[in-house]
Amino acid sequence: METYLIKANISLIATYLLYRLILRNTNNPQSNRLILVFGILCSLVLPLFHFELGSSHYSFESVGALVESKMVAPITKESWHDHHSLSIYSIVYIIGAILLALRSTAGLATLLYYYLASPTLKKWGFYVVEVNSMLSPSTFFNFLFVGPGVMNSPGLGALITHERVHKTQYHSFDVLLLELLTIIMWFNPFSWLIKKEVKLSHEFIADREVLKSGIDLLDYQQLLFQTCTGGSANWVNQLSKESSLEKRFKMMNNVNINSNQNYFKILLAVPLIGLIVFLCSFHAISQPGVLPKYKQGVSAMYKKLGKAIIYPTTAKNENRQGTVYVTFSVSESGEVSGIQAGKVSENLLDEMVVVGYTNTTATRDGINEEMEKAAIHAVKSLDRFTPAKKNGKPVICELTIPMKFILQ
Numbered sequence: 001m002e003t004y005l006i007k008a009n010i011s012l013i014a015t016y017l018l019y020r021l022i023l024r025n026t027n028n029p030q031s032n033r034l035i036l037v038f039g040i041l042c043s044l045v046l047p048l049f050h051f052e053l054g055s056s057h058y059s060f061e062s063v064g065a066l067v068e069s070k071m072v073a074p075i076t077k078e079s080w081h082d083h084h085s086l087s088i089y090s091i092v093y094i095i096g097a098i099l100l101a102l103r104s105t106a107g108l109a110t111l112l113y114y115y116l117a118s119p120t121l122k123k124w125g126f127y128v129v130e131v132n133s134m135l136s137p138s139t140f141f142n143f144l145f146v147g148p149g150v151m152n153s154p155g156l157g158a159l160i161t162h163e164r165v166h167k168t169q170y171h172s173f174d175v176l177l178l179e180l181l182t183i184i185m186w187f188n189p190f191s192w193l194i195k196k197e198v199k200l201s202h203e204f205i206a207d208r209e210v211l212k213s214g215i216d217l218l219d220y221q222q223l224l225f226q227t228c229t230g231g232s233a234n235w236v237n238q239l240s241k242e243s244s245l246e247k248r249f250k251m252m253n254n255v256n257i258n259s260n261q262n263y264f265k266i267l268l269a270v271p272l273i274g275l276i277v278f279l280c281s282f283h284a285i286s287q288p289g290v291l292p293k294y295k296q297g298v299s300a301m302y303k304k305l306g307k308a309i310i311y312p313t314t315a316k317n318e319n320r321q322g323t324v325y326v327t328f329s330v331s332e333s334g335e336v337s338g339i340q341a342g343k344v345s346e347n348l349l350d351e352m353v354v355v356g357y358t359n360t361t362a363t364r365d366g367i368n369e370e371m372e373k374a375a376i377h378a379v380k381s382l383d384r385f386t387p388a389k390k391n392g393k394p395v396i397c398e399l400t401i402p403m404k405f406i407l408q
Contacts, residue, residue, distance in 0.1 A: 003329075003337055005093075007047035009188045012181075014276040015039030016190045019197065022272075027251075029204035036198050037174055039273045040181055093187065100183040114145055124160050126167070139166040140175075155223035158215050165206040174198055203248050211252065221249055291347065292330040292385040292397050301382060302352055309378035311356030311405060312370035319358060322367040323351065323404045324375040332394035334384040341372035344400050351402035358407045367405065375403045 015036070023032050118129050126144035128151075135147035137159050144163055153159065166172070178195045185191040210220060224245060294301035315321075327345050329338040354374075379401065388397035 004047045011043035013190045029201040033201040096186045100186050104179045139163045141172045161210050162206045165209045171202045290389040292388045305378045308381035314370045316356045320365045321405045321407045326375045327400045330385045334387045345398040347399045349401045354405045
């Protein structure tokens, strides 16, 4: 999780900085919106995949003494428990994510309450919900939430045109994505800046379409000022009114909606953002000069593994035995991550033996999923390592422990 958050946040920062550098003044809010959403999706999704840059292959000569420390772990119990420890940073992160998720859930619950408790009619392609509160018009998919008096407003046509743009261009999907972004990356100020820019681009797009319909600029600005004096229906409503209106008015006054756009900048930004986010998603593994060492010593590491692993009951009942190769990364800070079974690096530690007992002499089958889970669980119990080093600097390194399950 830590590695994912680091990669995703670097990608978000790169996306925002490129946007500020190249796109922010292109006067093409639709392109800005789409490119920012593209950057968000890439930042959230690509780091979930494992791309290796470089190689971790290295002769593990420094652990030749591991043969003498090989452990036999007899099974003395039929169940095991995970031993996870959460750092204070993890606890703070989880609490923050939970609070943001609760806030978003409360917003959706508010919408549901308005819908159930307020009169609703189908009009202008919306389900119009007339809320008994001073609210500026807000669209969420096919639902239009309006406060009292809006239905009789002299500028109703412009307001409907504005909100219809939000609906037809699926801005509500963007809003849900932005909520997910701030829940996962709540601690990164760049995620909030991106959220602000995307929502502002929604308003620029809608304002532009209204002005294209022929409404007078000053009349429309006055209408916006009047309708934005109410509260927000929920978290999906747009930015704080003062800053949003100021920027929107400036855009309307200074931008010719029919002007030629700088498409070169747009074409340049898309591959740049995609490339940088892709590169940030790589799992860069260096060839270390000094390999990781378990801080408590080799014997302590194998002793801990021996205590943490048992021969799964299902494997014994199915008469299974074989070797499970568990590969994991030791980060620059010495933490164990990226634990997986089935992959083998050339930094191969000596195997440990896990002994189970059976009453049958039938043919032994190979490993199963429960044996892999047991092996992964054991590696999860390991404490910190002294990280690998290259040129005197800590680097990521992969290690593999073979765990041989034998029935007797």
